[in-house]
Amino acid sequence: MHAFRFKYRPQPVVFKEWRQTDYIITDPQEIASRSRDKDKVEVVGTLLRHANNADLVVVAIVGMGGIGKTTLAQLIYNEPGIQKHFQLLLWVCVSDTFDVNSLAKSIVDASPKKNDDANRPPLERLQKLVSGQRYLLVLDDVWNREAPKWGRLKDHFKHGGMGSAVLTTTHDKGVAKIMGADTHLLGRLEDRFLKEIIEAGAFSFEKKKPAELAKMVHQIVIRCCGSPLAASALGSILRTKTSVKEWKAIASRSSICTEETGTLPILKLSYNDLSSHMKQCFAYCVIFPKDYKIDVAKLIQLWIANGFIPEHKEDSLEAIGQLIFDELASRSFFLDIEKSKDIRGYYSKYTCKIHDLMHDIAMSIMEKECVVATVEPSKIEWPADTTRHLFLSCPQQEGILNDFMEKRSPAIQTLICDSYVQCPLQHLS
Template identity: 70%
Template sequence: MGEVVATMAIRPLVSMLMNKSSNYLLDKYKVMEGMEEQHKVLQRKLLAILDVITDAEEQAMAHREGAKAWLQELKTVAYKANEVFDEFKYEALRREAKKNGHYRELGFDVIKLFPANNRVVFRHRMGSKLCKILKAIEVLIAEMQAFGFKYQPQPPVSHDLRERDYVIIDPQEIASRSRYEDKKNIVDILLGEASNTNLTVVPIVGMGGLGKTTLTQLIYNEPEIKKHFQLLLWVCVSDIFDVNSLAKSIVETAGGTAASNKAPLDSLQKLVCGKRYLLVLDDVWNREVHKWEKLKVCLQQGGSGSAVLTTTRDKQVAEIMGADRTYQLKDLENKFLKEIIEARTFSSGKEKHVVLVKMVDEIVKRCRGSPLAANALGSVLRTKTSVKEWKVVLSRSNICTEDTGILPILKLSYNNLPSHMKQCFAFCAVFPKDYKIDVEKLIQLWIANGFIPEQKEDSLKTIGKQIFSELASRSFFLDIEESKHYKDYYSRTTCKIHDLMHDIAMFVMENECVVANEKPSDTKWLPDSARHLFLSSEITEGILNDSMEKRSPAIQTLLLYRSMRSPLQHLSKYKSLHALKLCTRTKSFVLQSKYLHHLRYLDLSSSGIKAFPEDISILYNLQMLDLSNCMNLVRLP
């Protein structure tokens, strides 16, 4: 992966810092009084760095180790500087609240709540922090000149982000035609095993991006399949094949819950016992035979004709699972790839330039039979209007190989994004693979982390929707669905990310996004570089408390999706938190507001919270508070 994917786009991070350092509130409330000169020097040096970032990134991609190390240090310093300017902004908001009589209205004791906010104390403390940041940036400037990084002009960022129709083509419709024979063959296999008392295992094997999951969805939704099987189950497995977790997920996908006094495998066995079922295990990587055999013992308790249909990129997985028949998925025919590319490229009403149409055949050759690659290349070319631009794209998109697969094309698609969109997409690495992402909440998380550039004419939420639509139109998001909830009172839009695109996001973010679905084996799972954290373990607070005791990551996003039995500890370490989602069945407010000065997004939906802490009103940065499904909220006395 490292050979074909760009480093994290640092430009938006530095641009975010520039915006924070220029915030009008800093001058209005004189929070940088006595630090004006350092402030001006910092802004000039940031502009100098922005001039050469593109050249530094290109040199890093060309395997110049010094450039890579410089960019990594720049990222570290930029994060620290962003935190410092968050503190400046919070102090400005505090002074604004005091000026407007906010404290008197709340009946707060200002000295009690803010003993450290004496202006002299604040100036001394923040002056010291600013000087440290400035020294670190001066070192970076010196190294920048030593490396010879040069200025490269940036193409203007269009602010005309139209609301795009992201369902430009229907992948299911094309798949139903292009994979008709494949679907028919596998359906015949599954139905033909009706009297087989043994468990039938059919793996679909093929390169990533070939359409294995899409084909499996067609089979899964086939009327004959729904009529034949009593129970239909679908679980995405991905990287970690933990037998107990997998058994639990299978039970949950059937709408059940594993009994607390039973092992997950026992619950699974009870679920399938005597029933003819079809279980889809999507994206399997497990090569440990004993794990599969342990799961198979339970699955064999199903009725005659039961089957497991798997998708995998690894032929050895099929052998390990003792497959009855392995179905090797072939490359998509060129005529269908051409159809996808033309639908993507010319869908916006663009006139079909004769020369461009002729070039499509050359583009098809680059896709190596992959519909995902065709989608990605078509989406890149959709933004290009001239023959010259198309030739540049073709010169950069290497023909796929057995080793790299379609990754060079996906990398090209990612690199072609504006820098702020790179940051918005890469952030999605915080979600597990195959996770249904709530689009509205995703946009709120982008806003909370400062990823969306402000514009005078549009709100951040509007720009966020436009960014999502643009990314979706370029195939970065898929399976976009709108569903009605609570007697159609409101709708919810969700999306997913293809697992190869997720791989790219994970690589770009390196150790900044951490996903923990189960209890990690040690505390090193949470590195100091972690910024965004997704936890859905049964013992959320335990693993987090243990790790935070030994480490000090500057967590900006904390998403908790399991019930918590005790409060989080080491609260002072959460001072960088920008976004917090509390899980369901959380009975107490687990964090005190005095540690959440930078919090901008607080999601308490379905959390079971009954009361707020007294000092929640000091969250001056809070932009979004989601209380949906929270009933009978009261304020603590």
Template identity: 75%
Template sequence: MGGLGKTTLAQLIYNEPEIQKHFQLLLWVCVSDTFDVNSLAKSIVEASPNKNDDTDKPPLERLKKLVSGQRFLLVLDDVWNREVYKWERLKVCLQHGGMGSAMLTTTRDKQVAEIMGACRAYNLNILEDCFVKEIIEARAFSSEKEKPVELSKMVDEIISRCSGCPLAATALGSVLHTKTSIEECKAISSRSNICTLETGILPILKLSYNDLPSHMKQCFAFCAVFPKDYKIDVDKLIRLWIANGFIPEHKEDSLETIGKRIFIELASRSFFLDIKESKDFRGYYSMRYYPRTTCKIHDLMHDVTISVMEKECVAGTKESNQNEWLLDNTRHLFLSCRNIEGILNHSMEKRPHAIQTLLCNNVVWSSLHHLSKYSSMHALQICVRTEIFLLKPKYLHHLRYH
């Protein structure tokens, strides 16, 4: 079952100081549904601070050069691929690593571990009820206040609905935390679907989504535009919410302030995780570092956004499947593949798209055509050659590509 803590356990191992001292090179890549050998090799190389600049060479060759002679730890998170020949192509490169190198994989599929030839597989068991209760209560009740007896009994009743899944317990506890009366808590308890191996935990996660106010639903569902395990820039995300009109106006507070409150509220309900502060270098001329906050979304919470938005939000990461993901009802588009301009020019010629958000994670080297079909756009991020342009909605009618 998803949500048992496979990725969390892998993170604890990966971040353990003794582990980090042992390996010369640490690499973490989220694989998820798509397993393309060249794309995965490129992702592994890009995950390294020592990545080489041989971008004109094949990804597998770059990977081989990166790991050669290095004692590395490679974590491949959330793997589904069962195609043996793809693993063999990847392993040929990885075998050039130094003595003592290791690969750690998380997967929900036992056969994946067998195909990979894992020397040992660790199966995570479901949590005992006492630990599930501990998670729910820690999320639901303030530590300073004494828990009403009736609420404690209610927690006992809903423990079984989580089926030992910590993510389900966290989601239910976060929902209960927002309730102020016994009646509201009872309503949640009666609505929470049972979490089983057959249904997974999506029903409970969807319950936590359905409990949100309408404007917060819009804000979170929009995150379906990002690929799984994508490191989201929080300030940029809030600007995208504003550009698309998801944030309600308030006479006393700015939209940016309200957007930050929405993000904090969603994070407190466990919709966002891995929230980190860092310094980001921007600009070759200013030579300055700026504070930057990033976050991620659990892959199962990402599944919730996909179930809500379907093909309205699309993250296109491969050129080969563009006909599958770029449909007439696509409104918000994230592209991180090569030949972005070719894909867009072909698509805009063939389909009557009404694109509202376009995020390009790769360089656009030539002109975009059919500019009139971008007239409904609310937000755009595009990298032209070496400069990144973030255009505000009111300037989009002046848009030109060079």
């Protein structure tokens, strides 16, 4: 800047008109309960039909990303008949890391009946947990194609009571085949339900739908390719578009969504529609692992610390950060926003999660700047000196970090250790 004799002249931050919104404008479960009722009845029937079956029943809900697999699994899980039939109900999100011991530990930790013998191997604890119990285990978002891993886990599931079942969601038919599952293919959502989702997002602030824009909803529905996630994202984008020209521009884009590519293009479109500082704030969230419960207040403080929040003379950085979070939440970038309880049972903080596909978008943007280490040290792939943000939640994390910092000299801006640090951190300066 000095070499070219540039002068720094701070400009007032231009804000869009912030509108106070609820995190959830419409109830997606209400639409899902109507739109997926036939699928729910079919899968519930399959699970209950095997009540006297001594063999473990595995059912897989298969469909493309954003089609509503997890939402359907939630409807099934909460069905009164299912709640009454099974003695033990468990839900675990698997995502792209299928480590048998870690998964066994997660399953045990998800149970209200978990045993406290933490010194025993996780698989032994799992076997003890399910032994004699008629259980339903939901393994959400499974990517594993390694049959031996599934076989090893299944050997311990077999100790459950008669009629026990595993319900899994996956985008990959090959995964369902490896698991020996009865496959339920989840098709595209009917256009009339997609229309409901889009209108709920696009006209959420309108007392009366503008006639010209309402006529164009059908064009937007076509672009969604049956994906409720795409419909939700498009509805959020269209909320700020008030002219026919803007709507036509969205409807005519060729890369919005295709059955071949899934909903990544539409989600990238949602990202491209953000302001520059909101893009930074969202992309930064990739520092947290998939399915991680993010402390919202902590996230805002991290945004501030990294300089992502623009200053405003009338509002504090925390207030602006909260507005940015609310806006991102209203655009479906965050989900499962809820109050968490502390160890005393009091509601203490807001937490949220990021949809897996949104996480993939953020990862594609941040590339080598973030490292998330949640597995064994030998499996961690450390990038070059481009690393700026580190999240560690693995054994011997102090040794990993010290060794990494001794060999390389990256300019670390964020370090999050998600478990106790028992040794000094060296070379950090």
